[in-house]
Amino acid sequence: MDNVTEVYNFSAGPAVLPVSVIKKMQAEQPSFKDSGMSVLEISHRSSLYEEMFHQAKSDLRKLMKIPDTYEILFQQGGATLQFTATALNLATKQKRIGLIDSGHWSQRAGQEAQLVGVEVDPVASGQASGYTELPYQLNLTGAYDYLHITTNNTIEGTMYRRLPATEGNLLVGDMSSNILGQSYDVNDFGLIYAGAQKNIGPAGLTIVIVKKDLLGQAQALPAMLDYSKQAKKDSALNTPPVFAIYAAGLVFKWLLDLGGVAAMQKRNEKKAALLYDYLDNSTLFKPAVTKVSDRSTTNVPFMTGDEALDARFIEEATAQGLLNLKGHRLVGGMRASLYNAFPYEGVEALVAFMEKFAKTVGEK
Numbered sequence: 407m408d409n410v411t412e413v414y415n416f417s418a419g420p421a422v423l424p425v426s427v428i429k430k431m432q433a434e435q436p437s438f439k440d441s442g443m444s445v446l447e448i449s450h451r452s453s454l455y456e457e458m459f460h461q462a463k464s465d466l467r468k469l470m471k472i473p474d475t476y477e478i479l480f481q482q483g484g485a486t487l488q489f490t491a492t493a494l495n496l497a498t499k500q501k502r503i504g505l506i507d508s509g510h511w512s513q514r515a516g517q518e519a520q521l522v523g524v525e526v527d528p529v530a531s532g533q534a535s536g537y538t539e540l541p542y543q544l545n546l547t548g549a550y551d552y553l554h555i556t557t558n559n560t561i562e563g564t565m566y567r568r569l570p571a572t573e574g575n576l577l578v579g580d581m582s583s584n585i586l587g588q589s590y591d592v593n594d595f596g597l598i599y600a601g602a603q604k605n606i607g608p609a610g611l612t613i614v615i616v617k618k619d620l621l622g623q624a625q626a627l628p629a630m631l632d633y634s635k636q637a638k639k640d641s642a643l644n645t646p647p648v649f650a651i652y653a654a655g656l657v658f659k660w661l662l663d664l665g666g667v668a669a670m671q672k673r674n675e676k677k678a679a680l681l682y683d684y685l686d687n688s689t690l691f692k693p694a695v696t697k698v699s700d701r702s703t704t705n706v707p708f709m710t711g712d713e714a715l716d717a718r719f720i721e722e723a724t725a726q727g728l729l730n731l732k733g734h735r736l737v738g739g740m741r742a743s744l745y746n747a748f749p750y751e752g753v754e755a756l757v758a759f760m761e762k763f764a765k766t767v768g769e770k
């Protein structure tokens with residue numbers, strides 16, 4: 407294993423980071439850019455910080471091909487605060503949004519928007535399939551400030567490869583668990599947000615990509631929640647999460663070196679295919695998502711159908727260094743999160759262990 411910790415970490419978030427990035431952070435710790443200070447200690451008003459911030463921003467712009475008509479904000483509060491912030495900033499005219507309900511996180515987005523007085527119209531739902539299939543057909547009635555979509559459903563294990571037809575409505579996307587792991591056209595969205603701790607870096611940073619002409623419609627928002635104030639101050643209205651931005655910047659460089667999002671998408675498809683190929687042929691393990699075109703490449707839930715056996719599997723896998731495979735309580739069973747930094751060898755190790763486990767329990 408070339409993983410520093412000598413384990414494979416299948417955690418859904420905070421999640422695995424590239425080994426080379428961890429090593430670089432370690433090497434740069436005592437003295438960041440020969441300043442005699444570590445990056446944990448530098449001022450957010452220093453040129454050291456500003457250089458790092460602008461580099462990270464421009465690398466992200468390059469990676470996602472973000473047009474100049476979009477602002478990139480580095481925020482805090484996680485994706486969860488963006489459920490509210492997007493509503494406060496963008497749901498100003500109709501005070502009404504359409505929610506594409508593809509699972510737990512989209513429902514949370516709807517609930518938080520309602521808390522700030524926005525009407526939430528469920529325009530589509532995956533409920534009939536138990537959220538194992540994605541809704542594509544939207545039932546749009548009247549005017550909306552925007553439609554909200556969760557591009558990858560971290561818990562349910564589904565992912566939009568093509569976006570539903572929005573009939574000219576603005577689209578807001580929560581990309582927390584597949585940003586930079588799957589190619590999307592930024593132009594299809596008015597706003598994209600993502601917590602960094604799944605597919606980018608450590609927790610504490612939240613990415614917001616917003617079309618500039620959408621800024622400034624909201625009146626009298628708390629400054630921290632006001633995108634246009636944040637944009638004017640380069641996301642440093644108050645002390646930004648310096649370390650998380652630094653780490654994200656290193657991950658962006660790592661991604662650029664490896665060929666960017668298209669290359670990552672290929673790698674992710676290959677990893678997910680290896681696991682799904684095994685699951686589809688196993689008589690012991692079953693994938694939670696059977697519709698192939700809706701399957702996420704970054705989060706793969708599966709189970710045996712027997713809770714006690716699932717628990718035993720997780721326990722024995724953990725002992726083998728295959729960590730954090732326990733599924734989310736809403737789905738049960740197991741979940742393998744295979745984000746960008748997760749190595750192919752880790753999936754091979756998991757499949758080899760599943761084969762062995764299936765034999766020892768006498769595969770049906």
Ligand SMILES: *Cc1c(COP(=O)(O)O)cnc(C)c1O
Pocket residue numbers: 419483484485486487511556558559560580581582583601602604
């Ligand atoms: C994890 C997750 C969230 C919540 O993220 P926080 O940054 O912890 O608020 C929201 N949406 C999706 C799709 C997620 O995977």
